[in-house]
Amino acid sequence: MIASVVGAIARKNFNAGLRFDSTQRSVLPISDGKHERLLYLHIPFCEQLCPYCSFHRVIFEENLCRAYFSALRKEILLYKKAGWSFSGVYVGGGTPTVMLDELKETLKLASNEFPLKSISVETNPNHLHEDSVKILIDSSVSRLSVGVQSFDDDLLRKMGRYHKYGSGEEIAQRLKWVNGSFPTVNADMIFNFPTQTNTVLQTDVETLLAIGISQITYYPLMVSDYSREAMLKALGGKVSYAREKQFYRFLSERLSKRYHHSSAWCFSQNSNNNTAIDEYIVDFDEYAGIGSGAIGFLRGTCYANTFSIKDYISLINEGLFPLAATKIFSPADKARYNFMMKLFSTSLSFRDMEDSWGHVWQELLAFRLAGALKMGHEEIRLTARGRYLWVVLMREFFIAVNNFRDHCR
Ligand code: SF4
Structure with missing residues (x-):
């Protein structure tokens, strides 16, 4: 009941909050010279497109992809010239490892220009082979995040991933092989598929435990308004939030025995608070969004780059920031955003809210009245009930972001 109310209020507020003004001229704020910020690089190319996907992605085409990476490097230098600096890089997609020589050159540039402490790269299971892993290690990648979703062959077939990435057993073998090659290897998983049974979920979890993977991110299934029909048709059924809660309870209890909660849905072997996670917006208060369709948040301004890849390349080649829309957060917006993101990492220090x-x-x-928070001397922590409520909140936040992307495409 409480989760449904939280979900409904969050859905309404996030959808309203992510309405950007595209009629005003969009400008990036002025840099303050600090560098504890993240550089997010978006690579929107995929070898094949999954029909239900809400990310900004297009089919891979070599010439366009090379021109895009070249523009990406120019955009990095535009930020440098404007005085911005960064201590971390996150490369997301699409499929960031679709052209490794271009990715390598781009990471080399970022490492030369900024005092980077961490580099995270997303990839797919078919790119886990000796050559690619060597290039990523040589590029100082500290965290590799692999899109797995499930090891169940039936679900992989429904998602159109079986013929692309192999059977669940083959994916598990590749993960086992790559685990340990980077300080963190993360497996992106999904729970609450319409046809997922308790047994399928338990088998997936036991497979991950047997691999001993260093980090697991277990997303609840998120369906954006625009892709709802295609996704539910492909996956066969409806999403049950009652089952989501039951599945989450199982995951949290089973994985907490061997892993530490880095966020409400991320489980890490390393209990160090600095362990990077997929939701870089939790690790970094601010981030620059580089690339077509990338979203950034700098000095209280949230912005999105143009979703047209051709326009993106042209604007960059003219020496312009390719912004399509911006939104300036009020102090109240910023406080609520901070409260939600920090608590997603399961604790919020009183200092963080100033x-x-x-x-x-x-x-x-x-x-507090809902039993979601526990007050300490220096911080507030999520209770077990609070962790699930934050899963609901963040599920609705990312659905709203996906709705925004779908609307912009
Ligand atoms: S799910 Fe991943 S691989 Fe499939 S289209 Fe989306 S970004 Fe590309």
Whole structure:
């Protein structure tokens, strides 16, 4: 009941909050010279397109992809010239490892230009082979995140992944082989597929435990409004939120025995708080979005680059930032965003909120009364119930982001 109410309120607020103004001229804020920020690079190319996917992606085409990577490097230099600096890089997609020579050159440029402490790269199971892994290790990649979703062959077939990436057993073998090659190897998994049974979920979890993978991100199935029909047709059925809660409880209990909660849905072997996770928006208060369709958040301004790859390349070649829309957050927006993101990592130190508690007292009170928060001397922590409520909140946040992307494409 409480989860349904939280979900409904979050859905309404996030969809309203992600309405950007594309009529105003979009400008990037001025840099303040600090460098504890993240550089997000978006690679929108995939060898084949999954019909239900809401990410900004197009079919791979070599010439266009090379021109795109070249523009990406120019955009990195535009940020450098404007005085921005970064301590981490996250490469997401699409499929970032679709052209390894271009990725390598781009990471080399970023490493030369900025004092990087971490580099995260997303990939797919078919790109886990000796040559690619060597290039990524040589490029100082500290975290490799592999899109697995499930090891169940029936589900992989429904998602159109079986013929692309192989059977569940083949994927498990590749993961086992690559685990240990980087400080963190993450497996992206999904729970609450319409046809997923308790047994299928338990078998997936036991496979991950047998591999001993260093990090697991277990997303709840997220269906954006625009892709709902295609996704549910492909996966065969409806999404049940009652089962989502039951599945999450199982995951949390089973994985907590061997892993630490890096976020409500990310489980890491390393209990170090600095372990990077997929949701870089939790690790970094601010991030620049580089590439077509990338979303950034710098100095209180949230912005999106153009979703047209051709326009993106042309604008960059003219020496312009390719912004399509911006939204300036009010102090109250910023406080609520901070409250939600920090608590997603399961704790919020009083220092993190500084003097902005006045903007979130209602949320604080409501979640405290719902039994979601535990107050300590220096921080607030999520309870087990709170972790599931934050799964609901973040599920709705990412669905709203996907709706925004679908709307812009
Ligand atoms: S799910 Fe992954 S591989 Fe499939 S189209 Fe989307 S980004 Fe590409």
